[in-house]
Amino acid sequence: MNFKFRGKRISGMAVVLPERELSFLEEMKNFNFPEARSLKLKEVMGYNKRRVVEPGCCVSDLAVHGLQQLFDRGLLKKEEIDAILLVTQTADHFMPSTSSLIQGRLGLKQDMLCLDLNLACAGFVIGLMQAFMLLEQESVKKVVLINGDVLSRKASPKDRNIYPLIGDAVSITVVERDASNATIHANLHMDGTRAETLIIPAGGMRMPSTPETAKLEDVGDNNLLAKDHVFMDGSAVFNFVQTEVPPMIESLLATAGTTVEHIDYFLCHQPNRFMLQKLADKMKIPYEKMPNNVVENYGNTGSATIPMVIALNFQERVQREKMRVCMAGFGGGLAWASMLMELGAMDFNTTIEYKQKS
Amino acid sequence: MKSIAEILKEIRPEFDFTASQDFISDGMLDSFDIVTLVSALDKNFGVSIPGTEILPENFMSIPTIEALLVKSGAKL
Numbered sequence: 001m002n003f004k005f006r007g008k009r010i011s012g013m014a015v016v017l018p019e020r021e022l023s024f025l026e027e028m029k030n031f032n033f034p035e036a037r038s039l040k041l042k043e044v045m046g047y048n049k050r051r052v053v054e055p056g057c058c059v060s061d062l063a064v065h066g067l068q069q070l071f072d073r074g075l076l077k078k079e080e081i082d083a084i085l086l087v088t089q090t091a092d093h094f095m096p097s098t099s100s101l102i103q104g105r106l107g108l109k110q111d112m113l114c115l116d117l118n119l120a121c122a123g124f125v126i127g128l129m130q131a132f133m134l135l136e137q138e139s140v141k142k143v144v145l146i147n148g149d150v151l152s153r154k155a156s157p158k159d160r161n162i163y164p165l166i167g168d169a170v171s172i173t174v175v176e177r178d179a180s181n182a183t184i185h186a187n188l189h190m191d192g193t194r195a196e197t198l199i200i201p202a203g204g205m206r207m208p209s210t211p212e213t214a215k216l217e218d219v220g221d222n223n224l225l226a227k228d229h230v231f232m233d234g235s236a237v238f239n240f241v242q243t244e245v246p247p248m249i250e251s252l253l254a255t256a257g258t259t260v261e262h263i264d265y266f267l268c269h270q271p272n273r274f275m276l277q278k279l280a281d282k283m284k285i286p287y288e289k290m291p292n293n294v295v296e297n298y299g300n301t302g303s304a305t306i307p308m309v310i311a312l313n314f315q316e317r318v319q320r321e322k323m324r325v326c327m328a329g330f331g332g333g334l335a336w337a338s339m340l341m342e343l344g345a346m347d348f349n350t351t352i353e354y355k356q357k358s
Numbered sequence: 359m360k361s362i363a364e365i366l367k368e369i370r371p372e373f374d375f376t377a378s379q380d381f382i383s384d385g386m387l388d389s390f391d392i393v394t395l396v397s398a399l400d401k402n403f404g405v406s407i408p409g410t411e412i413l414p415e416n417f418m419s420i421p422t423i424e425a426l427l428v429k430s431g432a433k434l
Contacts, residue, residue, distance in 0.1 A: 037369075037394075040369065040394045041390055041393070041394060043397075044393055044397040045393065221388045221390065239413070274397065278406070278408070278409035281408075282409055
């Protein structure tokens with residue numbers, strides 16, 4: 001499905017990171033796996049270090065801390081926020097929505113929309129699309145898109161498939177109208193028939209959590225996890241990304257009448273370094289145009305990854321100049337989405353650390 | 359340049375790859391080994407094996423790996 005937007009821009013961004021850092025080298029002993037093989041994997045996949053929350057920390061804690069910092073530093077005003085869109089798969093509660101909790105804790109106005117979107121790694125691009133659609137309404141002048149998860153709390157420490165790569169983070173993206181009227185192209189695809197490729201089987205209404213769902217089971221390749229944990233069929237995800245993402249991006253570029261050479265950067269979700277390099281090879285995109293350094297520094301931070309790519313590589317640059325970027329997210333759902341837009345001349349782009357109060 | 363057998367031996371030194379016709383069924387290579395193997399083959403043979411070809415059936419034996427490399431543009 002193709003989309004076209006005009007006159008919208010990202011005016012500011014922040015990423016919020018928990019201060020707790022884990023090292024792959026220290027964690028290797030958790031895996032039922034020879035050290036030499038883990039070290040080879042570290043090199044290929046980019047496993048290195050990552051940030052995770054302390055026990056008990058929720059997405060709303062990171063988001064409230066980040067937004068409060070922006071208010072305190074005068075980068076954002078409470079009364080300007082007409083909508084909070086929160087993209088997460090690790091909500092604080094089943095009910096109410098976590099975006100409402102954020103609104104309440106920050107004392108934001110009542111004349112606004114709070115909406116949770118249950119989306120995974122395609123959630124930054126899809127969240128932006130929703131923000132742009134809201135901004136078609138005259139009454140909506142500023143949308144705050146929040147992306148983030150605390151998925152480390154749902155990962156089995158005995159699952160080498162997913163545990164070493166999960167990072168927790170939240171991004172805050174301020175979206176508003178823009179006088180330039182530049183065209184933004186986007187597309188998205190969804191395939192619910194492959195929903196079980198990435199799933200937390202227990203803990204919802206279909207399979208409530210019980211002592212049974214907390215028991216570790218061997219799911220192959222010496223990985224142990226429970227039904228309460230996040231499960232990823234790594235091979236299926238890899239195949240999905242390599243098969244679906246290149247034609248999606250090629251289609252986006254063709255729709256916009258442009259080519260790889262005319263794009264400054266490809267800002268993609270980062271499951272691991274190997275997967276991104278294979279994508280770049282397939283699309284003949286030079287590695288330097290597709291940064292892949294988030295996963296080795298912060299882990300796979302879900303739908304906050306694209307803002308993390310921007311913060312890590314272009315924090316100063318996006319505040320002083322514009323770049324033509326193609327963003328692509330892909331993951332659970334399954335869902336995959338891409339967007340071509342001018343990014344830059346932001347009012348702010350900042351990184352905020354979250355220190356959990358004891 | 360290393361041979362395919364030498365690269366396999368580096369990844370899983372405990373196995374005799376010449377004695378197997380199916381590395382996957384015999385439990386000699388798992389999905390992570392395949393990733394490590396592809397990375398090593400890419401570097402050694404100066405190619406990039408396409409992501410869509412990273413399927414277990416292409417890594418069953420030395421002849422299937424050879425065929426994959428040729429398909430990916432390697433000169434063996």
